[in-house]
Amino acid sequence: MSASFSSRTIEALSGLVFPWVFLNLSASFIPGTIKDIFSTHGFVPGLRIVLSPSRFREVWFGRFWAYVSPNIRMNAGPLVLPLLDGRVSRGRVVEEPTGPGVGGVVLEIGPGSGLWVNLFSDRCLYEEDTSDAAAQKQQGGNTSLQKRANTARSKVTRVYGVEPNASHHAALRRSIEAAGLKDIYEIVPVGIEDLSSSSDTGRKKWEGSIEPESVDCIVSVICLCSIPDPERNIHELYKLLRPGGRWYIYEHVKCDYSWYMRLYQRGINLIWPYLIGGCELCRPTDTTLRETGPWASIDVGQPPIDNPGRTPFIPWYQCLPHRIGVFTK
Numbered sequence: 015m016s017a018s019f020s021s022r023t024i025e026a027l028s029g030l031v032f033p034w035v036f037l038n039l040s041a042s043f044i045p046g047t048i049k050d051i052f053s054t055h056g057f058v059p060g061l062r063i064v065l066s067p068s069r070f071r072e073v074w075f076g077r078f079w080a081y082v083s084p085n086i087r088m089n090a091g092p093l094v095l096p097l098l099d100g101r102v103s104r105g106r107v108v109e110e111p112t113g114p115g116v117g118g119v120v121l122e123i124g125p126g127s128g129l130w131v132n133l134f135s136d137r138c139l140y141e142e143d144t145s146d147a148a149a150q151k152q153q154g155g156n157t158s159l160q161k162r163a164n165t166a167r168s169k170v171t172r173v174y175g176v177e178p179n180a181s182h183h184a185a186l187r188r189s190i191e192a193a194g195l196k197d198i199y200e201i202v203p204v205g206i207e208d209l210s211s212s213s214d215t216g217r218k219k220w221e222g223s224i225e226p227e228s229v230d231c232i233v234s235v236i237c238l239c240s241i242p243d244p245e246r247n248i249h250e251l252y253k254l255l256r257p258g259g260r261w262y263i264y265e266h267v268k269c270d271y272s273w274y275m276r277l278y279q280r281g282i283n284l285i286w287p288y289l290i291g292g293c294e295l296c297r298p299t300d301t302t303l304r305e306t307g308p309w310a311s312i313d314v315g316q317p318p319i320d321n322p323g324r325t326p327f328i329p330w331y332q333c334l335p336h337r338i339g340v341f342t343k
C-alpha cells in the first residue's frame with residue numbers, strides 16, 4: 015500500500031469522523047455550562063435558564079463557540095481576510111484584488127464573540143514597511159507602516175453587528191474595543207428577523223433602524239446556517255443593500271456532490287442543530303442568495319483545500335462544504 019494511498023485514506027476517514035468529534039466536543043460543554051449558570055445566577059434564576067431550552071442553548075453555544083473560535087480563525091482566517099480585501103475569485107484566493115473590498119456602512123451578521131471584528135479596523139489596511147528607507151527610519155525604535163498594496167478595501171465608516179445571543183455580547187464588546195472600533199461598531203442585540211419588526215406589545219425589539227438600500231456591504235461568516243426562515247430573512251437583508259453594494263459570504267452549505275455524502279450529511283443533521291446552537295448543515299445558502307433578487311454579478315465558489323506538496327483539491331468526503339465569494343447587487 016503506497017504512502018499516499020494510506021495518507022489519503024486517513025484524510026478521508028478523518029473528514030468523515032470530524033463532525034462526530036465536533037458534536038462530542040460540544041456535548042462535553044453541557045455539565046460545565048450548568049455549573050457556570052448556577053454559580054453566576056444563583057439557584058432559582060439559574061434553574062429558570064437551565065429549564066428554558068432556548069436560553070440554555072444560547073449560553074451553552076456561547077461557551078462552546080468561545081472555545082473553538084481560535085481554531086476556526088486559524089483555519090478560515092487565510093480565506094476571510096482576502097475575501098474582505100477583494101482578493102477571492104471563483105472560490106480561490108488570488109494575488110491581486112479582482113473587485114472592491116469591504117468598506118463604508120457594513121452589516122455583520124451573527125458576529126458571535128467577535129472573531130472577525132478586527133478585520134473592519136483601518137489597521138487591516140496597513141502592514142509593516144520592510145523597505146530600506148523604512149528600516150533607517152525605524153532605527154529610532156518606531157515601527158514604520160505602509161498601506162498594503164494587495165487590498166481593495168476602503169474605510170469602514172459604520173458597522174452594525176446583528177447578534178441576538180446575549181451570551182456573546184461581553185466578548186464581542188471586548189473584541190470591538192481591542193480593534194479600536196468603539197466609535198463605529200454598534201451591537202444590534204436582536205436577530206435579523208427583528209431588525210424592523212415589532213413585538214407583541216407593539217414596541218420594536220430594537221430601537222435603531224437601518225434604511226432600505228443604505229448598506230454598502232453585508233458580511234456573513236458561518237452564520238446563515240443558524241438564522242430562522244432563511245429565504246425570507248435573506249431577502250429582508252437583500253433589501254437593505256444599496257444597488258452596487260456587496261454581500262461577502264463564507265458559509266457552509268448542503269452537500270451536492272454524491273448521493274452518499276448527501277445522505278451522510280442529512281443523517282448527521284438529525285442531531286447537529288440540537289448540539290451546535292441551531293446550525294443547519296443541509297442549507298443551499300448560496301442558491302438561496304442567488305435566487306433572492308437580481309444581482310449585477312456573482313463570484314462565488316467552493317474553496318479548495320491546500321495540501322502541502324499536492325495541488326489544492328476539493329475532497330469528496332467534505333461533510334461541511336463551504337462557499338466563499340461576493341454577490342454584487
Ligand SMILES: C[S@@+](CC[C@H](N)C(=O)[O-])C[C@H]1O[C@@H](n2cnc3c(N)ncnc32)[C@H](O)[C@@H]1O
Pocket residue numbers: 079083086123124125126127128129130176177178179182204205206207235236237240241242293
Ligand atoms: C456559528 S456562529 C458564527 C459566529 C461568527 N460569525 C464566527 O464566525 O465566529 C453563528 C452565529 O449566528 C448567530 N445567529 C443565530 N441566529 C441569528 C439571527 N437570527 N440573526 C443574526 N444572527 C444569528 C448566532 O448567535 C451565532 O453568533
